[in-house]
Amino acid sequence: MAKKIGVTMEVGNDGVAVITISNPPVNSLASPIISGLKEKFHAANQRSDVKAIVLTGNGGRFSGGFDINVFQQVHKTGDISLMPEVSIDLVCNLMEDSRKPLVAAVEGLALGGGLELAMACHARVAAPKAQLGLPELTLGVIPGFGGTQRLPRLVGLAKATDMILLSKSITSEEGQKLGLVDALVPSGGLLSTSRKWALDIADGHTAKALVHVFFAQRATSKVPNVTDAGLKPRPMKKVAVIGGGLMGSGIATALLLSNTRVVLKEVNPEYLQKGLKSVEANLKSLVSRGKLTQDKAGKALSLLKGVLDYAEFKDVDMVIEAVIENIQLKQKIFKEIEEICPPHCILASNTSTIDLNVIGEKTNSKDSIVGAHFFSPAHIMTLLEIVRTENTSAQVILDLMALGKAIKKVPVVVGNCIGFAVNRTFFPYTQGAHMLVNLGVDLFRVDSVITSFGMPLGPLQLGDLAGHGIGMAVKDIYAKAYGDRIFRSPLTELLLKSGRNGKINGRGYYIYEKGSKPKPDPSVLSVVEESRKLTNIMPGGKPISVTDKEIVEMILFPVVNEACRVLDEGVVIRASDLDVASVLGMSFPSYRGGIVFWADTVGPKYIYERLKRLSETYGGFFKPSRYLEERAMNGMLLSEPKASRSRM
């Protein structure tokens, strides 16, 4: 059958024109294709029923680039006029300068001129494992459709030079990390997501969301009765960190990098050495990644002192406790440091879950107690949750805000509750995934759909990363605090019983081997089957059938629901603080504006109705909160401030 060569355009009811290149087997950019593209882009920009445009390739490949046969003809005839005018007429005037947003939906491969066309689009959505490259030098020509200019702007000069001069391709996964790909979605959702992206750009959503995050991040610096009380932050010249584990060594590293003297205390020489080595390794890693010079790393290390007792605590300005989540141990430490440290010393805990009033129970100086909740890895992640109790003084909060900024963090002041703001809002994230898996949905599909939404890790892989032992340790604390809406899943316990602690021991839902990407572990499915038998929630014993959209809703709408309770209880000063915390603490996609901003774009009423129906089918885990119901019924946005001020 004669192969179909040409360019088609279909305009959907959503106002998106999908322009498709068809020239099997690689959709090479032959002359008919180039003239077809010019015609279709011109038409799309003229049509009043077209709001946005998606460019894609037929047959599972975007385009293998300019038609190499033309080069052969030019070699034979010397007739350079055979080379079509592309760079200006098509690439610049009709694509990059298109009045309507243009999104490339890339699958399979985009090479040479193919990738150059994709880079002229305003955004790029790609399926996994697509091959992206500019291999022109292997043909003795340079990328001639603007790739030498656009690629460096997207991935940086060093990477672009590498790709062009060595004709090195990358995958769409690496492209996402570098900024060449804006979103990675399974092939099945490529066109729909690309259409949504194109419409979002047309409606200004994507830009609106990013602008919102920009201003929201700056708004976190305004804390009523703290930053407007005429107080001055006190200098934190010497800080003690208790506990040299993953968090403690990360916190110590962050402090050293801001030229703060650090005393790192451990319980025995072995642990102390381990902690000091971790700090050294953190600094070395920053140097090897070009983020820190060798001499600055040496200077930072010179400010670190390891100790096994409190002798060095007599003149510290702040102590940050970062030991295991054990209430009795923390209470003991706080009692000890209160006796040793100077009166002005701030007593901070890096606890991620435990109530600060409980930690400080055996102390008298309640006004000096504060939470300094870092996110792992503490020397990399920028969010610092400053957790205040009803007794924490404004001065202490201001001091910790100033220190947070000095160590290049974004401090967000939050109230004292189990999980504070981020962990509290996102505890349904994992639980929703567990429910879906126990309802028979494939766990690897759940992770894939959620990463396609824009989260860096699916909920199950996140559990692997955090470690299932930690998950077990905090499970009862959350059940006690929020029992009415907890989904009790035996999955974590069964994983641990089967020796799957997570990335920490190389096995969880995925297999973790040094130097390679996590691989789904099919052998974990027997553990999943056991969990399904124990929970026995599959209707009629059969797995439920859900769409990708339903998976996103069943996992993220309960998160929105919990965010509503966080807003309702005034755990955050303003809704946008929670947006910032979700983006910086959970890597919620910034182009969606943060958890509350995104929920308002979806619509509180729609979310409320979906949760209500889900709760009727699956129980209290989905029960809409009072705040969500009120806002949905009154046509209000979730981000609108409450009449009464926050409790802080």
Ligand SMILES: CCCCCCCCCCCCC[C@H](O)CC(=O)SCCNC(=O)CCNC(=O)[C@H](O)C(C)(C)COP(=O)(O)OP(=O)(O)OC[C@H]1O[C@@H](n2cnc3c(N)ncnc32)[C@H](O)[C@@H]1OP(=O)(O)O
């Ligand atoms: C010399 C003239 C001077 C003129 C002045 C110069 C001015 C500067 C240049 C201006 C224009 C530049 C525009 C652009 O920047 C340049 C380009 O895009 S050059 C092309 C870049 N692309 C490539 O190099 C990719 C080459 N192809 C491959 O790597 C592989 O084919 C593939 C795409 C990875 C697919 O691999 P496979 O699946 O293994 O399939 P095959 O390799 O067997 O190929 C199948 C079939 O397709 C044919 N084919 C592949 N790519 C092209 C192509 N780009 N053009 C035409 N035909 C292509 C291949 O020959 C096979 O054909 P078959 O054998 O089945 O007939």
